[in-house]
Amino acid sequence: MMCEGDKTYEEAGSCPICKMDLQSIEIQEEKVIDENGISDESIFNLTSKWNTEEGKEIQLEDLKGKTLVMVMIYTTCKAACPRLVADMRNIEAKIPDSSLDDLRFVLVSIDPINDTPERLKAFAIENFMDGEQWTFLQGTESSVREFANVLAVKYKQISPLDFSHSNIISVFNTEGELMHQQEGLGVDNKETIETILQLTQ
Known part of the structure; x- marks a missing residue:
């Protein structure tokens, strides 16, 4: 008062x-910014370590400075994941080359036991996703669970090589803050494209 x-x-x-x-x-609530310039809403606050398909160990903060388009998949999936991969490639195809340098497509495996960096690399090559703008990540089971919670992605292992999971593609700004989510398979990606173009201009 x-x-x-x-x-x-x-x-x-x-x-x-x-x-x-x-x-x-x-x-009014204000975003809290820490000394590294990261807001409390940023995925860069997650300090877990991840392996890329190239065998490099990184933290999510290493992706800072790029607009991120992220999805959670697993490579042995025969149903939803191939569609999600196709959706990611469809998004990439609609982005002008001039914006691709500021963009990173990140695929995070929900099956860290089977999706080794070597397996992710082979999957990237098989799916023509081996360019500079594509990154595949393998974490630990706890880091994958933590990341899924941030994205509101639900998944459950139903057999050694099979998971049920949400189908969500998320767009983050260069500071790691969630700006847009696209849910479903083969959906209209107009809003997703518009969000990416706004962030990369």
């Missing part, structure tokens, strides 16, 4: 000094 001056009170009522009725004020 606030008086006509700038003094504030926690209880409703009137100011003990000027006797005027106190007016309630709304406190």
Whole structure:
């Protein structure tokens, strides 16, 4: 509660000094930025380590500075994942070459036991996703679960080589903040493309 001056009170009522009725004020939440310039809403706050398809160990913060288009898949999937891969390639095809330098397509495996960096590399080559703008990540089971929770992706292992999972493609800005999500398979990606183009211009 606030008086006509700038003094504030926690209880409703009137100011003990000027006797005027106190007016309630709304406190707007501000993004908290840490000393590294990362907001509290950024995926770059996750400190887990990941292996790329090239066998390099990275943290998500190493992807800072690029617009990120991210999806969670696994390479032995015969149903949804091939469609998600096709959707990612379809998005890439609609992005002008001038914007691709500022963009990174990231595929995170939900099956870290079977999807080794070597397997991810082979999968990237098989699916013509071996260019500079593509990155595949293998984490630990706990880091994958943590990352899935951030993206609101649900998955469950139903056999040694099979998972049921959400079909969500997420777009993050250069600071790792979620800007857009596309849910479903083969859906209209117009909004996704528009979001990416706005972020890469």
